Amino acid sequence: MNYGGYSDIIVADEHFVVGIPDNLPLHAVAPLLCAGTTVFSPMKYYGLNKPGLHIAVVGLGGLRHIDVKFAKAMGMKVTVIDVDPAKKQEAVERLGADDFFLSQDQEQMEVHE
Template structure:
């Protein structure tokens, strides 16, 4: 992570309408509803760019704000009246889809959706634990319910309980400091998505996974503290994911 350059114009998960379109651009016209996610450029010539996984570009993806573009300029984000973006990094938004609903899909949504698909979490009746109920966490719960999963939310705040149940339809809520309740869930869940930041122990979470269960980190918890025995004993997997490619985002 690089330091912030000032002055800075932040903002990603951008939605709006195309006001001007460059010459020889196919597939986008003035008036189209478009979105911009976490990156606005990349090297365009590596295997990841070819596979439309530009976020993993070998030369480094150029982030939407405070990124260093190929010409050395610092990118400015979405808190502008206008933003200029290469057409390869724009996403078409359907006419009948609310712009305000599309915006969170461009970062938070794709960040949790990609590992859910990659690790086959879209299996009806499976169980998913979501650690944290912020921007990423609430999207993980919504996708999980849409897939027909049984959702358990872990949060440090009891104040998130009402939101988890009433707004998002979670099946169970656990305060992460409640050791007894966590112990009662031992070997009962298929998947975990860790969306929370800040240093915390992962061993208690690994213990709630079934044999062959998968823990995916999409937040930034700092130093990862994990007893390898808990993975080896149950053939469990701890992995990570960062956003998603242009094809899947679209």
């Protein structure tokens, strides 16, 4: 194969390479890279990867999108806390969060204590 002038021969240390099974389409497989590892590693290390746990994600942006997706995939209940009411739809409908509330809303904060 030829990728924009590059040959299909790549040399890499075997400890940093993961094979992709032939039955998985390449467009459906992607590495976690830095953002995914930054989120997944501590969740697993601290035992937060168990179904039934309830996790709060503070601030929906950057890595927090990945927090929500991983937590839901692991079977956790997810509450997103943010300052922007416009993020509720994204958190609940698009990412699958179970609950959303505004950190600057005193009544909502008291209800969720």
